Amino acid sequence: MAILVTxxxxxxxxxxxxxxxxxxxxVVVIDNLSNSSKTSLERVTELTGxxxxxxxxxxxxxxxxxxxxxxxxxxxxxxxxxxxxxGESVRKPLEYYENNVVGTLxxxxxxxxxxxxxxxxxxxxxVYGNPEKVPLSEECQVGGTTNPYGTSKLMVEQILRDFxxxxxxxxxxxxxxxxxxxxHASGRIGEDPNGIPNNLVPYISQVAIGKLECLSVxxxxxxxxxxxxxxxxxxVLDLASGHLAALDHKAEGSPFKAINLGTxxxxxxxxxxxxxxxAAQTKIxxxxxxxxxxxxxxxxxDSSLAKQELGWIATRSLxxxxxxTWNWQKNNPNGFGS
Ligand code: NAD
Ligand code: UFG
Numbered sequence: 001m002a003i004l005v006t007x008x009x010x011x012x013x014x015x016x017x018x019x020x021x022x023x024x025x026x027v028v029v030i031d032n033l034s035n036s037s038k039t040s041l042e043r044v045t046e047l048t049g050x051x052x053x054x055x056x057x058x059x060x061x062x063x064x065x066x067x068x069x070x071x072x073x074x075x076x077x078x079x080x081x082x083x084x085x086x087g088e089s090v091r092k093p094l095e096y097y098e099n100n101v102v103g104t105l106x107x108x109x110x111x112x113x114x115x116x117x118x119x120x121x122x123x124x125x126x127v128y129g130n131p132e133k134v135p136l137s138e139e140c141q142v143g144g145t146t147n148p149y150g151t152s153k154l155m156v157e158q159i160l161r162d163f164x165x166x167x168x169x170x171x172x173x174x175x176x177x178x179x180x181x182x183x184h185a186s187g188r189i190g191e192d193p194n195g196i197p198n199n200l201v202p203y204i205s206q207v208a209i210g211k212l213e214c215l216s217v218x219x220x221x222x223x224x225x226x227x228x229x230x231x232x233x234x235x236v237l238d239l240a241s242g243h244l245a246a247l248d249h250k251a252e253g254s255p256f257k258a259i260n261l262g263t264x265x266x267x268x269x270x271x272x273x274x275x276x277x278x279a280a281q282t283k284i285x286x287x288x289x290x291x292x293x294x295x296x297x298x299x300x301x302d303s304s305l306a307k308q309e310l311g312w313i314a315t316r317s318l319x320x321x322x323x324x325t326w327n328w329q330k331n332n333p334n335g336f337g338s
Contacts, residue, residue, distance in 0.1 A: 190328030262301025
């Protein structure tokens with residue numbers, strides 16, 4: 001039996017493929033390489049001594065999915081493939097709905113046809129919209145998303161919930177990630193954003209390496225301890241182990257689950273800068289600028305359901321997240337292109 005990982009060449013996908021191979025699972029990847037390169041998986045092989053089967057194909061391509069399901073004995077699907085840039089989704093809503101929503105529908109149909117009934121879906125804390133309270137538990141209201149990316153995640157969750165009622169033999173887990181950061185400790189795989197990064201940690205690390213001049217801190221007048229935005233940063237290897245735990249516990253509980261993957265601890269932008277400065281032994285040049293439209297003051301998880309349902313907790317500290325990010329950045333100043 002093999003695990004099919006869609007989007008497995010990407011940032012979170014490649015770290016999860018590594019964790020699956022390390023524990024002895026067979027892995028098949030489908031990725032159109034629209035936001036990644038084969039190099040990530042070549043490095044996974046270098047680190048594990050094992051080779052995942054890679055199909056360079058699109059999840060919108062029914063034929064490609066049919067072929068994969070007929071050639072391999074797939075037991076479970078971990079579905080990372082999708083587009084993830086909030087700003088781009090506002091400019092290109094149709095692309096986002098097509099890739100993220102239609103892509104998932106096509107995948108589900110092919111799973112149904114092939115009799116594969118276990119799915120883990122990459123959801124996001126973005127489904128909570130503007131948090132009604134923190135920490136955010138799964139009981140909190142979802143909705144009120146402010147961009148097509150967030151709405152696409154919300155839509156897919158709803159589709160999966162409805163689908164699970166119609167197909168009770170399916171086991172579906174939506175994992176709502178908080179803010180994934182960090183890299184494998186070897187410094188061989190990590191996050192390789194296209195162009196100027198939108199997210200805080202890749203931006204800080206490119207300032208540290210000298211590719212970018214100055215970090216803009218988006219607002220210091222939020223109702224938070226130091227006035228800057230607070231988030232729940234989680235090491236990508238903890239996220240990877242969360243997927244393994246979700247596979248192991250799929251048969252327990254209800255056919256549809258939505259579970260937060262976070263640390264349960266919030267850190268501010270200034271906390272992140274300080275932690276990165278310590279890890280990289282360098283000063284991060286930053287300036288305070290206006291708030292970024294759409295940002296919320298605080299977003300961090302109540303992660304008790306993951307512990308209860310999956311026996312999983314995040315174990316890596318903020319210092320480890322920053323150390324591993326820096327190790328990846330300094331050894332690969334141009335990402336996988338270096
Ligand atoms: P990523 O862009 O590094 O990985 C996504 C992968 O999917 C890429 O390798 C890309 O080439 C591939 N892909 C995209 N569209 C495809 C398609 N139609 N067919 C086949 N392959 C396709 O992103 P990531 O950070 O690893 O995120 C993985 C998943 O987790 C995404 O669904 C994302 O929305 C979700 N997520 C990410 C974050 C985050 O901050 N990184 C937070 C919450 C949720
Ligand atoms: N920030 C800055 N300067 C920057 C970038 C970010 O000050 O250059 C601040 C933001 O204002 C925010 C914090 O750093 O307070 C984190 O911002 P990110 O862009 O790194 O992350 P977000 O919390 O905005 O969004 C992330 C993902 C989304 C996902 C969301 C919830 O990018 O895809 O987490 O999971 F939906």
